[in-house]
Amino acid sequence: MSAELVAECGRAGKALRVRGAGTKFEWGTPAPDPEVVVSTAELDRIVEHNEGDLTAILEAGVPIARAQEQFSAAGQMLALDPPLGEGGAATIGGVIATGDSGPLRHRYGAPRDLVLGMTVALSDGTVAKSGSKVIKNVAGYDLAKLFAGSFGTLGLILQVVVRLHPQPKRTVTAIGRSNDPDAVARGASDLAHASLEKECVDVRWGGGEGAALGRVGGETAMEQAEAAARVLAGAGLDTEVVEDDFELWAFQRDSQRSSDRAVMRVSGRQAELARTMRAAESLGGSLVARASLGISWVTLDPERIGDLRRELAPFPCVVLDAPRDVRASLDVWDAEPSPLAQRVKQRFDPAGVFAPGTFPV
Amino acid sequence: MAHDLIQKLREACGEDNVVTHADQLRTYESDGLLRYRVTPRAVVLPGSAREVQAVLRACHEAEVPWVARGSGTGLSGGALPVEEGVVISVNRMNRVLEVDLPNQRMVVEPGVTNLDVSKAAGPTHFYPPDPSSQIVCSIGGNVAENAGGAHCFKYGFTTNYVTGLELVLPDGELIELGGKELDRPGYDLLGAFVGSEGTLGIATKITVRIVPVPEAVRTLVAFFDHTSNAGRVVSDIVAAGIVPGAIEMMDSLAIEAAEGATHAGYPSDAGAALVVELDGSEAECEHRFQEVEKLCEDNGATSIRVAQDEAERQLIWKARKAAFAAMGRVSTHYYVQDGVIPRTRLPEVLERIEELSKEYGMPVANVFHAGDGNLHPLVCYDGHTEGQAERAEELSGKILTACVDAGGSITGEHGVGYDKKRYMPRMFEEADFDAFQRLRCAFDPAGMANPGKVMPTPRLCGEVPGPYRQHPLEAAGIAERF
Numbered sequence: 001m002s003a004e005l006v007a008e009c010g011r012a013g014k015a016l017r018v019r020g021a022g023t024k025f026e027w028g029t030p031a032p033d034p035e036v037v038v039s040t041a042e043l044d045r046i047v048e049h050n051e052g053d054l055t056a057i058l059e060a061g062v063p064i065a066r067a068q069e070q071f072s073a074a075g076q077m078l079a080l081d082p083p084l085g086e087g088g089a090a091t092i093g094g095v096i097a098t099g100d101s102g103p104l105r106h107r108y109g110a111p112r113d114l115v116l117g118m119t120v121a122l123s124d125g126t127v128a129k130s131g132s133k134v135i136k137n138v139a140g141y142d143l144a145k146l147f148a149g150s151f152g153t154l155g156l157i158l159q160v161v162v163r164l165h166p167q168p169k170r171t172v173t174a175i176g177r178s179n180d181p182d183a184v185a186r187g188a189s190d191l192a193h194a195s196l197e198k199e200c201v202d203v204r205w206g207g208g209e210g211a212a213l214g215r216v217g218g219e220t221a222m223e224q225a226e227a228a229a230r231v232l233a234g235a236g237l238d239t240e241v242v243e244d245d246f247e248l249w250a251f252q253r254d255s256q257r258s259s260d261r262a263v264m265r266v267s268g269r270q271a272e273l274a275r276t277m278r279a280a281e282s283l284g285g286s287l288v289a290r291a292s293l294g295i296s297w298v299t300l301d302p303e304r305i306g307d308l309r310r311e312l313a314p315f316p317c318v319v320l321d322a323p324r325d326v327r328a329s330l331d332v333w334d335a336e337p338s339p340l341a342q343r344v345k346q347r348f349d350p351a352g353v354f355a356p357g358t359f360p361v
Numbered sequence: 362m363a364h365d366l367i368q369k370l371r372e373a374c375g376e377d378n379v380v381t382h383a384d385q386l387r388t389y390e391s392d393g394l395l396r397y398r399v400t401p402r403a404v405v406l407p408g409s410a411r412e413v414q415a416v417l418r419a420c421h422e423a424e425v426p427w428v429a430r431g432s433g434t435g436l437s438g439g440a441l442p443v444e445e446g447v448v449i450s451v452n453r454m455n456r457v458l459e460v461d462l463p464n465q466r467m468v469v470e471p472g473v474t475n476l477d478v479s480k481a482a483g484p485t486h487f488y489p490p491d492p493s494s495q496i497v498c499s500i501g502g503n504v505a506e507n508a509g510g511a512h513c514f515k516y517g518f519t520t521n522y523v524t525g526l527e528l529v530l531p532d533g534e535l536i537e538l539g540g541k542e543l544d545r546p547g548y549d550l551l552g553a554f555v556g557s558e559g560t561l562g563i564a565t566k567i568t569v570r571i572v573p574v575p576e577a578v579r580t581l582v583a584f585f586d587h588t589s590n591a592g593r594v595v596s597d598i599v600a601a602g603i604v605p606g607a608i609e610m611m612d613s614l615a616i617e618a619a620e621g622a623t624h625a626g627y628p629s630d631a632g633a634a635l636v637v638e639l640d641g642s643e644a645e646c647e648h649r650f651q652e653v654e655k656l657c658e659d660n661g662a663t664s665i666r667v668a669q670d671e672a673e674r675q676l677i678w679k680a681r682k683a684a685f686a687a688m689g690r691v692s693t694h695y696y697v698q699d700g701v702i703p704r705t706r707l708p709e710v711l712e713r714i715e716e717l718s719k720e721y722g723m724p725v726a727n728v729f730h731a732g733d734g735n736l737h738p739l740v741c742y743d744g745h746t747e748g749q750a751e752r753a754e755e756l757s758g759k760i761l762t763a764c765v766d767a768g769g770s771i772t773g774e775h776g777v778g779y780d781k782k783r784y785m786p787r788m789f790e791e792a793d794f795d796a797f798q799r800l801r802c803a804f805d806p807a808g809m810a811n812p813g814k815v816m817p818t819p820r821l822c823g824e825v826p827g828p829y830r831q832h833p834l835e836a837a838g839i840a841e842r843f
């Protein structure tokens with residue numbers, strides 16, 4: 001159905017936007033309303049859950065929360081925990097298309113790392129698949145990586161194969177607090193480099209104080225968390241070990257979104273964490289970050305977007321959430337389109353109908 | 362024309378770095394898969410990205426196809442030269458440019474070996490993808506093949522560790538994709554390049570992520586009467602939510618060969634050997650290791666050897682890593698494939714391999730990455746008897762069919778290259794190839810980069826279709842397209 005609608009738009013040259021649950025529909029460069037919205041709401045089947053193989057096949061419109069329930073019943077998880085938006089509605093297709101991720105990325109990677117195969121519909125009517133349903137495969141080009149994070153500008157994602165992981169039996173979190181950004185950054189870095197195995201290593205900063213957090217898992221989670229707390233204490237942080245840690249991480253996730261301020265995703269580096277926290281602080285903003293990966297989400301007043309970019313140059317600062325008029329007044333992507341990316345776009349979307357004007361191509 | 366090109370290559374890289382003498386060209390006739398041989402017109406060894414640019418520009422102008430080459434250990438004929446084409450060896454570009462521990466990154470040239478990358482990260486950090494060929498194979502070749510290794514079930518593959526690439530496109534343009542930072546805005550062209558088997562351009566600089574060395578490592582090898590017992594252990598380990606650093610299986614024939622070559626102390630009458638390595642936090646590792654031992658016992662292990670120190674651990678691994686090379690003791694020739702299956706289908710696929718082995722009267726040894734279902738069936742044959750090589754190949758093809766029928770793949774880490782392109786239609790359909798070709802055409806519209814590989818049939822790139830225009834008949838309301 002939706003593949004046919006795409007083909008029809010391609011033939012008629014009608015601009016279209018793909019919509020999952022619409023939780024990130026505003027992201028990207030604001031563009032005129034599309035002529036057609038292709039909804040993935042009906043693509044809502046969990047096609048396979050292969051417990052023994054730790055894989056699953058999901059149609060693009062499956063809400064992640066629903067899939068997780070099923071995986072969880074088998075002691076498994078899709079290690080992808082971005083904020084799921086209003087009502088926890090975010091779909092697997094939407095999260096993959098935006099390349100969104102949460103704290104678990106520390107250990108398990110981003111959507112690109114968890115997608116094993118993908119079926120897409122292109123604007124000239126082609127329906128094609130790449131990858132496979134096994135966790136290891138190098139036959140053919142890895143087109144799923146190209147489509148992950150492409151914001152629905154290359155084609156419609158119909159179905160994906162994802163890799164699953166066992167859910168740790170228990171998780172415990174070590175948290176270290178301080179009002180000194182250097183100490184927080186040092187603690188997080190020391191933990192990132194420690195030989196302990198971590199599920200997540202995050203940082204938060206806001207209102208003059210911050211914290212480094214390390215989550216560990218498994219049968220011996222408590223022992224490991226105590227070891228992690230010692231690392232954080234060594235950096236001069238005020239530490240605590242938290243057994244019931246759900247809320248701590250819900251806060252990290254939720255801080256990646258804002259309904260009234262601007263949220264910017266900074267592609268930075270681990271060693272720049274303290275500088276990033278200071279910049280956020282000086283502009284009246286707050287931050288959460290994946291410490292070892294160097295990615296931060298800074299929330300601030302929309303008027304300070306340009307200031308943050310100046311402070312953190314040359315690191316790209318993409319505007320995710322912000323009022324539409326603000327996003328229309330600046331380059332949300334902070335990036336120059338490349339001729340190669342343009343050629344890719346032309347080849348995959350020859351009709352030029354997929355979300356024109358919303359992405360840096 | 363030909364002479365002109367060679368002259369240009371010499372100007373670009375220096376006289377000494379252009380090989381045209383027949384004897385010397387022979388070294389480059391094949392990669393690790395010696396079955397196929399093609400003599401190139403010339404081999405050029407650029408020493409810098411600039412020189413690679415000059416070489417590709419010259420080839421582009423002369424419309425001469427080329428093949429990049431790292432260490433030539435590939436097992437799918439990926440670096441097999443193109444008839445009358447140029448081989449571009451990046452071996453001279455072998456410097457570690459930067460070890461940036463604070464940011465957990467390294468920047469290297471493509472000719473650095475996999476092992477040297479990991480060594481430069483040590484002793485506190487390491488680079489996880491560890492192909493068995495790691496002493497020799499190049500990081501550039503790893504990027505092109507998306508190489509895996511024993512530790513990839515837990516840690517992931519090359520593609521999960523490359524964060525930045527400098528590369529030269531087939532028309533000579535130098536571009537950068539990604540960097541030390543993640544999630545740069547724009548398409549993940551880097552993700553599409555990794556595993557592209559030298560068909561999109563030449564990587565001239567590679568930025569990788571490195572991770573801290575785990576606190577503890579515990580290794581054991583357990584022996585069983587039959588692979589089905591070992592297979593059940595693997596399933597039980599996964600069902601228990603344990604993610605081993607590595608989990609590798611060998612069958613009786615592979616054990617016999619490896620033991621003969623290494624004297625690692627594997628009982629030569631064992632039906633199966635299972636190497637299990639756990640790593641991570643000390644407490645967790647210790648706890649779960651006991652569980653693994655118990656699962657081995659429960660499934661009828663005839664004996665279990667636990668490495669007491671690093672030397673013993675190395676000995677356990679020595680037999681596993683030598684398995685390929687050791688096949689020479691059992692058979693004059695062998696043919697290796699690396700099909701993948703969903704792990705739960707292991708018993709039936711192994712049975713099918715046994716059946717085929719009997720039917721063809723050719724022993725098949727099995728060595729595999731059991732965690733991710735990546736088989737390495739080694740088909741033994743007598744290459745001196747006419748027709749045997751062809752029959753071995755036929756048998757291998759049937760094994761790959763069994764893998765695909767079970768829902769798997771024709772290759773887990775060696776790549777499609779030249780050897781397996783004919784099997785691609787077993788996994789993909791025309792529309793899928795069409796989508797692959799779009800990517801290829803965006804990078805290499807003239808088709809000069811490693812042509813004749815990956816795709817089952819040669820394809821050309823048409824012009825990019827322009828934006829849709831309404832046909833005059835439609836405009837006039839005479840015809841419509843729906």
Ligand SMILES: Cc1cc2nc3c(=O)[nH]c(=O)nc-3n(C[C@H](O)[C@H](O)[C@H](O)COP(=O)(O)OP(=O)(O)OC[C@H]3O[C@@H](n4cnc5c(N)ncnc54)[C@H](O)[C@@H]3O)c2cc1C
Nearest residue numbers: 431432433434435439492493499501502505509559564774
């Ligand atoms: C004994 C043995 C064991 C092996 N074990 C494993 C294993 O465990 N896991 C595994 O994954 N593989 C394994 N391999 C296969 C092989 O080692 C890998 O595929 C390796 O990545 C190839 O690297 P190379 O430098 O030898 O590349 P080559 O063989 O020289 O080239 C391979 C491909 O890469 C392209 N290429 C090379 N350099 C570049 C560059 N700079 N830019 C663009 N393209 C380039 C070539 O054109 C070719 O298509 C094994 C091989 C042998 C012989």
